[in-house]
Amino acid sequence: MNLYVYTLRRLLYIIPVLLGVCAIVFFLFSVVSPDPTLIMLGKHASVQQMEELRRELGLDRPWFIQYLDIVKSAFTFDFGRSWSTKQEISTMIKQGAIPSLTLSLPAFVISFVISITVSLMVAFYRGKFLDKIAVFGCVSMMSISSLAYILFGQWFFGYKLGWFEISGYDYGFPDFIPYVLLPILIWVILGLGPEVRFYRTVLLDEIYQDYVRTARAKGLGEHVILFKHVLKNALIPIITNLIISIPFLILGALLLESFFSIPGLGAMTLNAVNASDFPVIKAMTILTSVAYIIFSVITDICYTLVDPRVRLR
């Protein structure tokens, strides 16, 4: 298949997937959900009050118009107003994005650099003692609840040792740094287990290929093989994994933000869940899904550029 035809097809496939996402969101929040007016007004609301609120929120309109509203919002990012704070949701998202990104971007980069360094070391000593310890360490680290890391980290480094700020946030360049240091540290530790395990598998997949044996046969040293040959080929799945994790940075770290009272999008989402704020939950679901869809298309297209075999499938 021609590269352009493939790209076009891949781009067109966005439409049915996006409509599907909107359908799921619609189904969850407008079909099977409990009556939101009941949640908002409490048990003692009169029928008339409920009717009025329904009209105010636009819940009395026919279902296909409500569905079309969701679809429209996926393109215009106009999600209406929050039920609890009455603010424009798009403004809330813009405000929340900055604290979220100041936490998630540096954490993402640092976490990647550390994990890839450790996995290269582990792959170099594959099958040896260090490798076995590292693999067992990764699995053990993944088995502990992320809540435990956050709670313990906050208590130990923030409270007991007093090295970091425990909670809060300041806007502006140098001011936010003390507040995000500890969350970043915990994020890096949380990511270490799964990431090292993944990159190790990717690297080992390449290490047992024929071209590595050839390289070794012609007398290349282990370092040259690992860094010049193996790493170059392993870059494809590594980069794919990196690009596809970007959309999740928008959500920030749901739990980290709420623990450290960082006013980002993750904390906003959790607050919305606690307040039964449907429009905000819907908006965040659609926003992250759109980001995911866009980035998965980018990944697929990059993939075909690098590896033409994919196109033929």
Added chain:
Amino acid sequence: MAAVEQQSKSLWQHAMGTLFRDKMAVVSIIIILFYVIMAALSATGIIVADWTEEVGPSYGSPSMDNWFGLDMFGRSVLAKTIKGTEVAMSVGLIASLLSLVIGVTLGAIAGYFGGRVDEFIVWFYTTFTSIPNIMLLVAITFISGKGLKAVILALGLTGWVGLCRLIRGEVMRHKDREYVHAASAIGAGNYRKLVRHILPNVTHIMIINFSLQFQIAIKSEVILSYLGLGVQGRPSWGIMIDDAKLELARGVWWQLAAATFAMAIVVLAFNILGDSLRDALDPKLKGK
């Protein structure tokens, strides 16, 4: 001349042999069985009939009488941990069975019939994976009214995609194999070919995935319960961790430690068992 009895091992006997020679796998199985028995005993009320009972002072520290210490209301943390085990194991079991059934059914139908049906199912799971898991989990639990059933439903409904993909691919590879053609030559219909002939050949994928899904469900239950979306009015590891949030500053660490270790040990056992199962059942992947 007496016939020499030539006993060859079946595929499953072989796999079981490999599995039981693996010491780590055996230890994991024993640990998981222990958790299952604890959960069953707790569910039937044989042990921990009443976890709300006050057995000592508020925040009593771990002692010979109360190994895991006491919580704010003087209740035994050990009893709460065991009750939490019951919740975790039942969520893990039912949710992973639910996602197993959905994943295998959709995957097998897509892979076997192909064409339009396949396109539809692929579209369906692509759509599903486009929504971040945590959002979907929170939304489904929230909408189905919080509590144990809601958590099970949410985890069951979100956990099937990976398995569906794998089964679809495997069934596609198998459906044109000679044994399937042979089955249709002797008159087997679609249902029989798929269920009696192809599916037994992909069972190993289901088993490996089941053990993976089980621990994901346990981990997610803890987070959902922590967020207040999980079980209500009874202990769960997630709720215990939520309680611990305010206790740590007072130096009360045992509730956090008990819930964390209880969860970590069983999740670790499932992780190790999953890897060993893969080595035993799918020798092609060995060493990866």
